[in-house]
Amino acid sequence: NAGVTQTPKFRVLKTGQSMTLLCAQDMNHEYMYWYRQDPGMGLRLIHYSVGEGTTAKGEVPDGYNVSRLKKQNFLLGLESAAPSQTSVYFCASSYGGSFYEQYFGPGTRLTVT
Amino acid sequence: SQQGEEDPQALSIQEGENATMNCSYKTSINNLQWYRQNSGRGLVHLILIRSNEREKHSGRLRVTLDTSKKSSSLLITASRAADTASYFCASDMVDYKLSFGAGTTVTVRA
Numbered sequence: 001n002a003g004v005t006q007t008p009k010f011r012v013l014k015t016g017q018s019m020t021l022l023c024a025q026d027m028n029h030e031y032m033y034w035y036r037q038d039p040g041m042g043l044r045l046i047h048y049s050v051g052e053g054t055t056a057k058g059e060v061p062d063g064y065n066v067s068r069l070k071k072q073n074f075l076l077g078l079e080s081a082a083p084s085q086t087s088v089y090f091c092a093s094s095y096g097g098s099f100y101e102q103y104f105g106p107g108t109r110l111t112v113t
Numbered sequence: 114s115q116q117g118e119e120d121p122q123a124l125s126i127q128e129g130e131n132a133t134m135n136c137s138y139k140t141s142i143n144n145l146q147w148y149r150q151n152s153g154r155g156l157v158h159l160i161l162i163r164s165n166e167r168e169k170h171s172g173r174l175r176v177t178l179d180t181s182k183k184s185s186s187l188l189i190t191a192s193r194a195a196d197t198a199s200y201f202c203a204s205d206m207v208d209y210k211l212s213f214g215a216g217t218t219v220t221v222r223a
Contacts, residue, residue, distance in 0.1 A: 004155070031209060042201060042215040043156075050209060058210065090155055097209030099144060104155035 001026050006091050006105035013081040013112045021076040021108050023091030031094045032074040033058075033102065034066060036087040043090065049074055050097070081112045117145075117202045117214035125220045132189040134217040136202030137182075145178060145185050146203045146211065156201065159187075192221045 007022045023032065030051050035043040045058030049068040063085060065077045074093075078085060088109050092102040117138045126132050138145070144163045148156040162169045162178045162185065169176045175188040189196055199218045203211040 033210075035213075040215055043213040045210055045212075048210065092156075098205030098211050101146060101158035101161060102156075102211065104148075104157070106155050107153075 003027065004091055004093055004103050004105035006089075006108050008108060009106065010109050011111070013078075013110065015082060015112060017081050019078050019081065019110075021078075021089055021091075021110075023074045023076070023093075023105060024072055025074075025091075025093040025103070026072065027093060027095075027103065028071070029093035029095055029103070030071070031097055031100075032068065033092045033094075034064070034074065034076045035090045035092065036060065036085075037090060037107075038087050046076065046089075078110075081110075083112045086110060086112045117204045117212055119200070119202055119214045119217040121217060122215070123218045123220070125222060126192055127222050128192060128194060130192055132192050132196070132219050132221075134187050134200055134219070136185045136187070136204075136214055138185075138202075138204040138212075139183065140206075142180070142204045144205050147174075147176060147185075147187050148201045148203060148213075150199045150201065150216070152198070159200075189219070192219075194221050194223055197221045 004025045033048040034046040047066040052071040055066045067075045091105040094100045094102045120135045146161045147159045150156045173190045178185045199216040201216045203213045
């Protein structure tokens, strides 16, 4: 099992450009999450999904969109990148919400210049 | 806003010593989880403790939970160089979400 994978691992964008981060899991998990990690801030939840076809906003959703068309994939889109979106992005999945452990991907390091 | 906060922010110990870090949270929880993050990697789940449990062990890890003080502690016994990492507590929130603290960075010196 690959677990949770993220594509790409690194990316540099110019302000105003758009991009999509892909997260894939092979554990048949219902719940998937996108976080961003900034120095001294811990992880902050951007968006999450409780099943195929569903999405919901987390703590810091502005400037991001998500889609969960297939159960195994969770896409995070940046419509018009801003320097404030420079961060490390982590995807996670779990069997059943906060009562279960989350499995994390290796992260995507994004720099917006 | 973040539910949990770890203390201390950083910790440096000698190999073989014990490391203790604390987590405080603000609102009532159903469970609390601890994760480890090695440099440049994703988080790895260590242990989950439910609100009706007071202590839990897993190998060299011991977690306690005091719901009256809204706090938890993680003890790593007989530390090794491989324990060098950041450690995060995560408490559950409504709607299936976890809230992570800013983490404690542990350095184990050989």
